[in-house]
Amino acid sequence: MSFLTPEKPPQVEEPAAEIASGARLVPRITIQAFCEHSQTAQLVESALHDRRMSKVALTTHNGGIEGAVETYKSNPTPNLIIVETTLTPDAIPESLARLAEVCDASTRVIVLGHVNDVLLYRELIRSGISEYVVLPATSAEIVTAITELYAAEGAAPIGRTVGFISAKGGAGSSTIAHNVSWAIATGLRQDCLIVDMDLAFGTAGLNFNQPPHGLADAVLANQKVDQTMLDRLMSKAANHINLLTAPATLDRTWDFEEREFEQVIEICQKSVPVIVLDIPHAWNAWTRQTLASIDDVVIVAEPDLANLRNAKNLADAIKTLRPTDNAPKLVINKQGVPRRPEIGAAEFASSVECSLIGQIGFDAALFGTAANNGQMIAEVSSGSKVIETFSAIGMQVTGRQVTHGASKGASLLKLPSLFRKRA
Ligand SMILES: Nc1ncnc2c1ncn2[C@@H]1O[C@H](COP(=O)(O)OP(=O)(O)O)[C@@H](O)[C@H]1O
Ligand SMILES: [Mg+2]
DSSP states (O other): OOOOOOSSOSSOOOOGGGGSTTOOOOOSOEEEEEESSHHHHHHHHHGGGSGGGTTOEEEEEESHHHHHHHHHHSSOOOSEEEEEEOSOTTTHHHHHHHHHHTOOTTOEEEEEESOOOHHHHHHHHHTTOOEEEESSOOHHHHHHHHHHHHTSTTOOOOOEEEEEEESSTTSSHHHHHHHHHHHHHHHSOOOEEEEEOOTTTOOHHHHTTOOSOSHHHHHHTGGGOOHHHHHHHOEEEETTEEEEOOOOOOSSOOOOOTTTTHHHHHHHHHHOSEEEEEOOSOOSHHHHHHHHHSSEEEEEEOSSHHHHHHHHHHHHHHHHHOTTSOOOEEEEEEETOTTOOOOOHHHHHHHHTOEEEEEEEOOHHHHHHHHHHTOOHHHHOTTOTHHHHHHHHHHHHTTOOSSOSTTTTGGGGGSSSSSOOOO
């Protein structure tokens, strides 16, 4: 490690003109900052005053890198972690290695340091740190570091798309999609958008007690749909949960072309980290196209023969449509209906050749109360065991390790860099 003064500072000053009115907004990401000095915490918080940061959820904490390591040993990591360090350049990479151990693969890290050292800068960038900002810095420099990552021309879309589809109508895919979104929003504190694609009969509006509209207007606007329009059409159901609800009317039919949802989904991916698609139990051009193009598919089935046949057909079709993508995953719902014979979950999953990521028991009182109240299961019964299952499914579909704690990011250590490089 060298203490040579670099010829030019690592970060480039942003021209004031960049903060022009046309600048792109940073998407709905969650940022947690761990600072060593209160002035640094104030500096990071002041970045929130920038218009481009208006959708960001940011919290500041004490403790620098070690504080972050302690926190994330037992908590999921946000989209972006900002850490201030007062360590010497040769101690910084080692300390960040401990942070990498507890970081989820999709999380990015910006380091705020007190040493202006170009070799350190290069080493950190090589190891997967997204940016190193030298303190003292201005709030505009912090905003620039964040916008460069998330809002620059060509920045990778942040939204992960997860679709839930039932093997047979009524198997519970909508209920599970909504409750898993709730688990992601409350447990992982990730912003989640639920897109209710069952335009005629969708229940997302009912289940979250929100007005029916949104998605139909967005899709029917066709080429004219943009971020501003989507923001207007989304309803905020709870902290970190947004909905594009179905109109649920029958005054017209809802026939769409194969790719008619594509543009809406692509725009959503630019602004929300997790997009949950509540896909109706149907097989037509656009449902097939949606299943072929999203990141993850979860098939929800009841443990009977008709569900088994349909789940197997769905899984095979999806694997053929997207042979190199994530294989569909399986959730068995409504187990243990009194007196109903059923197929064992393990046997079901091995026949369907899908990994089983959740099993949920039949509970008419609990699910019925939630549905009729327009509430989530966690709101009706916060102590219910099924909430853990929803969280575990949420962890799986957002690509996080199911186990917390020290082993969380162990696989990252085997990579050549500390933090996984991102596009
Ligand atoms: N585990 C469960 N126990 C009891 N009822 C359930 C369970 N899961 C879902 N339900 C109920 O089953 C019905 C159908 O669920 P829904 O999510 O609309 O199915 P789908 O979207 O697959 O057609 C709803 O009334 C819902 O409350
Ligand atoms: Mg449904």
